[in-house]
Amino acid sequence: MSDTAPDLVMYGSPVSPFVRKAAALCIEKDVPFEIEAVDVFNPPQWFRDISPLKRIPVLRDRSIAAEGVTGTIADSSAICGYIEKKYPAPALYPAEPFAYGRALFIEEYADTHLAATGGLGIFRPIFFNAMQGKEPDLDKAKATWSGEMPAILSFLNDALGESDFYAGDTLSIADISVTATLMQIALVANMPLDNYPALAAHYDRVSARPSIAGPFAKANGFIRKTLPDLFDLT
Ligand SMILES: N[C@@H](CCC(=O)N[C@@H](CS)C(=O)NCC(=O)O)C(=O)O
Structure with missing residues (x-):
């Protein structure tokens, strides 16, 4: 060191x-x-x-x-x-112009719509309440999971098509953004993705990368001190 x-x-x-x-x-x-x-x-x-x-x-x-x-x-x-x-290598933005544009859009979708829905609708009602010594607002979290998340998860599933990655043939900022943001829900709740097979496979692959798993483990260690167990959203 x-x-x-x-x-x-x-x-x-x-x-x-x-x-x-x-x-x-x-x-x-x-x-x-x-x-x-x-x-x-x-x-x-x-x-x-x-x-x-x-x-x-x-x-x-x-x-x-x-x-x-x-x-x-x-x-x-x-x-x-x-x-x-x-630090250009390895490239995490596609070189091909259309794939580059797609990567930026998927990143933006994750940063705005997915982050706002999962963060404000699921993560915060559970974790912020617990931090303040209140009961987690599971009703709000469940309503978000069943009401708002299906359209988002369907979009993220379909956007993959047959590909392993959201843009281009290799890992990009799009894959990192989607997975890091989806994992915010996994910090507080079980997150069944069985209805979204392409997304589930992508999530499993990308979340296992040390670059994603390492920072997540630090967050998880912090959250588990307040919330020992994950909640069910269904
Ligand atoms: N578009 C910003 C969003 C950053 C953001 O919303 N961060 C949250 C934490 S996850 C925050 O700082 N929240 C403070 C607040 O809500 O007052 C980015 O990509 O950096």
């Missing part, structure tokens, strides 16, 4: 799927990085200064600047685009 701090530091927590997405990119590329914990719900002023939307993650590249706003990038998609440019 090196004594010097890595150039890249990500402010946030592996409990965030967006932090895990950017972490997965670094791990796939074998780029050293560290995660520095920030309480995003009660952040210090220095964090507000570098995160105008008060969101995690924010990346700092210490080779650009070790403090202040200079050298920081907010938003996981911007962070991942930066990491790809700075």
